[in-house]
Amino acid sequence: MDRINLRKTVKYSGILLLLISFSLVIVWSFFIEPKLIMVRNVSIDIPHWNKEHKNLKIVLLTDFHIGFGHMSRKNLAKIIERTNSYNPDIVLLLGDYVNLSAQNQKYLPFLVDFKKLRSKYGVFAIMGNHESWEVRNKIRYFIKQAGIKLLENRAEKITIDEKSFWIAGIDDLTTGYPDLEKTMSQIRDAQSPVLFLSHNPDIFEQVSSRVSLTLTGHTHGGQIYVPFLVRLMTPSRFGRRFLKGHVVQNNRHIFISSGLGTTIIPARFLVPPEIVILELE
Numbered sequence: 001m002d003r004i005n006l007r008k009t010v011k012y013s014g015i016l017l018l019l020i021s022f023s024l025v026i027v028w029s030f031f032i033e034p035k036l037i038m039v040r041n042v043s044i045d046i047p048h049w050n051k052e053h054k055n056l057k058i059v060l061l062t063d064f065h066i067g068f069g070h071m072s073r074k075n076l077a078k079i080i081e082r083t084n085s086y087n088p089d090i091v092l093l094l095g096d097y098v099n100l101s102a103q104n105q106k107y108l109p110f111l112v113d114f115k116k117l118r119s120k121y122g123v124f125a126i127m128g129n130h131e132s133w134e135v136r137n138k139i140r141y142f143i144k145q146a147g148i149k150l151l152e153n154r155a156e157k158i159t160i161d162e163k164s165f166w167i168a169g170i171d172d173l174t175t176g177y178p179d180l181e182k183t184m185s186q187i188r189d190a191q192s193p194v195l196f197l198s199h200n201p202d203i204f205e206q207v208s209s210r211v212s213l214t215l216t217g218h219t220h221g222g223q224i225y226v227p228f229l230v231r232l233m234t235p236s237r238f239g240r241r242f243l244k245g246h247v248v249q250n251n252r253h254i255f256i257s258s259g260l261g262t263t264i265i266p267a268r269f270l271v272p273p274e275i276v277i278l279e280l281e
């Protein structure tokens with residue numbers, strides 16, 4: 001082979017390799033990764049948690065976006081079945097149940113499927129930004145039908161083995177009516193630990209140290225992550241600070257789940273959907 005032909009062969013092989021790699025990434029991120037649900041076991045040492053509640057299994061499910069991409073009723077059923085297989089003590093649903101659009105309103109009755117969730121001490125839910133004004137009443141109705149406690153600027157006290165903690169949930173920051181003061185004023189004792197639920201992590205800067213742990217979703221962990229190049233979603237005033245995982249700031253703790261579904265683009269890359277099983281100590 002002469003030098004010109006060799007150069008051409010190298011050039012075309014390179015282009016072919018790039019095309020193949022690009023196609024594989026597309027297939028992976030649109031058709032494989034969004035369905036690869038990871039179970040993430042997370043153990044966090046937080047201030048004031050009751051030692052009696054050390055082994056409680058708290059499951060976080062968030063950002064389903066039913067009706068968008070791969071999130072069908074069948075996939076929702078798989079998520080519920082998988083969650084039940086871990087025998088959760090408490091299940092927390094952190095919002096964005098149906099991907100918001102006029103035609104997706106037909107999926108709202110699927111929320112009743114959450115009735116199949118098995119949780120020893122209850123299932124609690126908050127509203128996300130996709131539960132916007134126009135569908136709120138329907139969401140409330142179906143969540144109630146599913147036997148789930150909806151925390152809209154509300155706190156509930158949970159007592160297990162004679163020790164208590166609070167679960168407080170605030171309404172969504174962007175399309176709801178969040179009232180932090182009202183939510184926190186319902187916590188009527190000074191010692192029981194507080195788990196604070198907010199769909200959007202941006203509330204964290206205002207959350208008092210009375211809260212042991214803030215639990216959120218919303219960011220999808222970026223959803224599409226190409227190292228050093230792209231993160232599709234960073235829907236936060238604080239950029240990447242609260243993108244995903246456990247973050248500690250001035251001895252205050254927040255955990256942000258990457259969630260289960262997709263929005264904007266029906267793809268995930270290097271941020272697989274997750275069911276989070278939380279154990280606190």
Ligand SMILES: [Fe+2]
Pocket residue numbers: 063065096218219220259263
């Ligand atoms: Fe979301």
